[in-house]
Amino acid sequence: MKKCVFTGILLGLSFCAFSQIPPVSGSDVYDTSPVKFGQEEFENPLINSINREPYAATSISFPTENEALEVNRSSSPRYLSLNGLWKFKFITDWEKLPSDFMSEGLDDTSWDNIPVPSTWEMQGYGEQVYCGQGYEFRPVNPPFVPRKDNHIALYRKTFNVPLSWTGQNILIHFSGVRGAFYLYINGVKVGYNEDGGTLPAVFDITSYLKDGENQIAVQVLRWSDGSYLEDQDHWRFHGICRDVYIESCPDVFIQDFAVITDLDKNYKDAKLRVRPFIARKKPVDISNWALEVRLYSKERVLAHGVDLSMPVEKIISEKYQKNFSLAKYLETEVKAPLLWSSETPHLYTLVLTLKDNKGNTVESRSSRIGFRKIEFINSELYINGKREYLYGVNRHDHDAWFGKTVPYERMVQDVTLMKQFGFNSVRTSHYPADPVFYDLCDEYGIYVMDEANVETCGTDAELSNNEMWLFAQLDRVSGMVKRDKNHPSIIFWSLGNESGVGYNNAARASWVKDYDPTRMIHFEAYMHNGGSRQYGYGLDFMKTNRPAVNPPEPPAVDVVSTMYPSVEGIIKLATQKSEVRPVLMCEYAHAKGNALGNHREYWDAVKKYPRLIGGYIWDWVDQSVIRKDSVTGKEYFSSMNGTNGLVFADRTVKPALYECKKIYQHINFEYNNGVLAIKNEYNYLSLSSFDFSWKLMDNGKVVKRGVLTGVNAAPGTVSKVRIDADYSGLKGEVILEVNASLKENTLWASKGFEIAWEQFTLQKAKMVSINTVSEGDKLSVEKNKNGIRIYNANIDIVFDSRTGWIRSWIVAGKEFLEKGPRLSFWRAPTHNDGGYKPEGNEISRQWVRAGLDSLQHKLKSFNQKNINGDSIVILTKYRAQEVGNEAYIDYSTKYTIYSSGKVVISTDLQPHKSIISFARVGYTMTVKSGYDNFSWYGYGPFDSYNDRHSGARLGLYRGTVDEQFTHHVYPQENGNKYRCSWVSLSDNSGTGLIAEGMPYIQSSAMHYSLENLSEAENESQLKHMDDITWNIDYKTYPIGNRSCGPPPLEKYILFAKPMSFSFSLCPVIND
Secondary structure, three states: OOOOOOOOOOOOOOOOOOOOOOOOOOOOOOOOOOOOOOOOHHHOOOOOEEOEOOOOOOOOOEOOHHHHOOOOHHHOOOEEEOOEEEEEEEEOOHHHOOOOOOOOOOOOOOOEEEEEOOOHHHHOOOOOOEEOOOOOOOOOEOOEOOOOOOOEEEEEEEEEOOHHHOOOEEEEEEOOEEOEEEEEEOOEEEEEEOOOOOOOEEEEOHHHOOOOEEEEEEEEEOOOHHHHHEOOOEEOOOEEOOOEEEEEEOOEEEEEEEEEEEEOOOOOOEEEEEEEEEEEOOOOOOOOOEEEEEEEOOOOOEEEEEEEEEEHHHHHHOOOOOOOOOOOOEEEEEOOOOEEOOOOEOOEEEEEEEEOOOOOEEEEEEEEEOEOOEEEEOOEEEEOOEEOOEEEEEOOOOEOOOEOOOOHHHHHHHHHHHHHOOOOEEEOOOOOOOHHHHHHHHHHOOEEEEEOOOEOHHHOOOHHHOHHHHHHHHHHHHHHHHHHOOOOOEEEEEOOOOOOOOHHHHHHHHHHHHHOOOOEEEOHHHOOOOOOOOOOOOOOOOOOOOOOOOOOOOOOOOOEEEEOOOHHHHHHHHOOOOOOOOEEEEEEOOOOOOOOOOHHHHHHHHHHOOOEEEEEEOOOEOOOOEEEOOOOOOEEEOOOOOOOOOEOOOOOEOOHHHHHHHHHOOEEEEEEOOEEEEEEOOOOOOHHHEEEEEEEEEOOEEEEEEEEOOOOOOOOOEEEEEOOOOOOOOOOOEEEEEEEEEOOOOOOOOOOOEEEEEEEEEEOOOOOOOOEOOOOOOOEEEEEOOEEEEEOOOOEEEEEOOOOOEEEEEEOOEEOEEEEEEEEOOOOOOOOOOOOOOOOOHHHHHHHHOOOOOOEEEEEEEEEEEEOOOEEEEEEEEEEEOOOOOOEEEEEEEEEEEOOOOEEEEEEEEEEOOOOEOOEEEEEEEEOOOOOEEEEEEEEOOOOEOOEOOOOEEEEEEEEOHHHOOOOOOOOOOOOEEEEEEEEEEOOOOOEEEEEEEEEEEEEEEOOOHHHHHHOOOHHHOOOOOOEEEEEEEEEOOOOOOOOOOOOOHHHOOEOOOEEEEEEEEEEOOO
16 A cells, blocks of 8 residues: 655644643654643543533434424424535644634634535645555654644634524534534634544533524644544545534433344344433423334334333433443334345334423434344354345545545445445445435445444554553444444444554443444454564565464454455455354455456355355545646546545446446356256345346347246245247357346336346357458568568558568558557556556566566567468567566567468467566557457457456447546556457448457557556546557456455466467458
């Protein structure tokens, strides 16, 4: 990963109202000093907040039960948004912090305006800093932070409290503020909070308000002691990044409530248990007050007769009301509720209504809930008694235009795409998401691993082994659990990420298990086997595949979690005799750029070994931010940091996502002797929910279609149908393709959306290219000092005798070549390869060290032979070597030119010295402009590789050259078509060249040079050219793993060894 490192001596200074930090030498100090008298809140790990209301489930006060049924928090008349333009002043020098910025009478008309919510870096204030490992400030000296570059943002806004709220209590909600902040109302300090912008900070401001206009002021610090717990790999953005609103509530109100849905042993009936917590802002006689709880269906009809009531006195008098085991519950049996799962996300609406002694409604609160049960049975994951795999992905909060302020529409895009491409789970890496995101996961059906905002990568495990930091770490996980506990989508609580092994983590896990024993606890950092200063890095803890838990993990967590293991590594973990817990990959298959090779093998292992329950790909979306070219003004996405997504920053899908969809599909097919077996791997859905069709293709052309009827297999069963796929008489490659699609519209896709598919090759045959020229007259030869021309009516080709390469090829009277085909061992490195840089990882480094990017091809011999008058042979021998490099490759190329116009190119090569692998082995030519139509028979329609083609389909494809190029934000290898029988480039008349495999080739074409693609670091550096680079390859290096993970699987690696291969080129002329 890229590292963000700041050097230099940063002295602690005393500015304004802030006290001086201890002098530091500039070197990192990891031990935390004892807290001193007068130590500021923002440098005190024992203070996370002042005057903040307790964390509670997300809800809003409604005046009536009927209004609460809407659940929409912003629709309540007791809700008032403070989003919009605020006055803003950005302070870079603490000495210039105005002492009266919070005052009511301050003239702030000269201040800037800033939208709230937003982050100030995305609005043009301060530097945009991405850190992938380590803190963005120096020195590291917890809990103290530097003053230099510790920017302060001042926000001000006026607001009026609605007259209808008179006599009510007024709470202000900050849904998320990145950075530590102080709150002032009408010039008076109200409170303080630090969390990193992921949990709500709620303050009671009733006593600070006045009639008419009120003034709010907020002071946000970029860094605080809380920053030491926020060392995640992402953009370090700051500011009021989530919604701000005020809420009115009565003197007695429902402060919190927990909902538990216990299913019986048959997973049919349930016990609904509601644990409320009632708070009083003023002394109020609550005699004969009652709390009522009702359950409603989605049609807003009372469901299952759930209509409960409990005296408020009974609730308030219970001192253990927040304890899972000892609290007073409102509970009832529910017969056969609709169960919530990722496949069938059935939701009910629970409404809690507080009534006074006269039966008047004081307030109502509501929540969507789902009935479901999470278990590990025999070390496997079960939900509602059915085995589940986690087809998961990690997701950061990110938007290219708004940073950490993710619009609602973008969140809808995320969950919709996840559902469409087969994902059933998301990890909120590495902090709690906006509450709206969990609402969407509840509604769409996405299992959630909810992760606390704790990561201490820059201090390793030091803070996890220092009890002074326990409260701060616990406050973050407990706040998350309390806020999100009623979401049925959440099945795991995660204590955080990459914080090392330590007793603080065990204490936090114990708290979570005691508060909510209905869910599982996750924490990857419990792994005791490498990648840590505590236990020794070893030679390369990624290459060791983390194959064992050693010593055994403490029992506080429920799963053995690992990140970036190899396939071999997860198998070793799953078969380890000393462990019985399920094994989960919390991060794997690093999706940086053109990636996700050998993903099939991971899932073959998961399905084979019982303790493996799945994993979360790293990660969902590129963390690119929008940039503008200083010369052209064209916008493009940043490329160097966090571009690890399966989708681009604008949520455009990358080709790798189709690999996931195919591997994760829950309908699978087998075909034998005319009978199609359709296996239903869903847990709840019958195959009657889908339409099924088939088509028969001959050399890629559809010759027959059909619809399958009567397919109605229950979950876990197989339906068999006969297909009339008679292919007698067909001469080409015959493929049967079957498809399953949605029969009805769903929330996330429309009727007809494809859910699953499979192809079966019924007949293999040599592909016959079309429109090639027929046999021709005898070939003629012309020689001069610079070359040899070979020609007849079908071909006109010139070899350069000085280089041995084809210099010219005339097709239908036009020059086809700008530069003739020549053998190449180089492709542009992918981002996971390490990029085209010396500091890249070992894959790209070994190619550069072998000089594969700079080979000089020295011609050793050049000879011509005539064979029977029907063909002419050109024989060449070369040594390819970078100047000054000991490594080299000897190879010979034989060109056999036939009177038909076909040229067969055969190559034998032998590498020497220290070449470990090749980036590719194939030929590259530059084609004249105008030949922009790219056609092929092979895997398509998007990129495919030897280790990533499960999601691609064999077929006949056509498109422009530009349509084959995938615009990764960091330019890299892309556009390859795997297992092609033939590939052609032609002009609009259909004239050009066709390359045929013997038996197969790989190919790509682009309007960029290979050198430009290798060297460019972002889209603005790509130089689109009129000519075309055409690659025709025997083999290419795989694209799986590396970067943060193990190397590609050995069976796919293009090792440097002797090899021989052939392919042909032939004119295509459209008469």
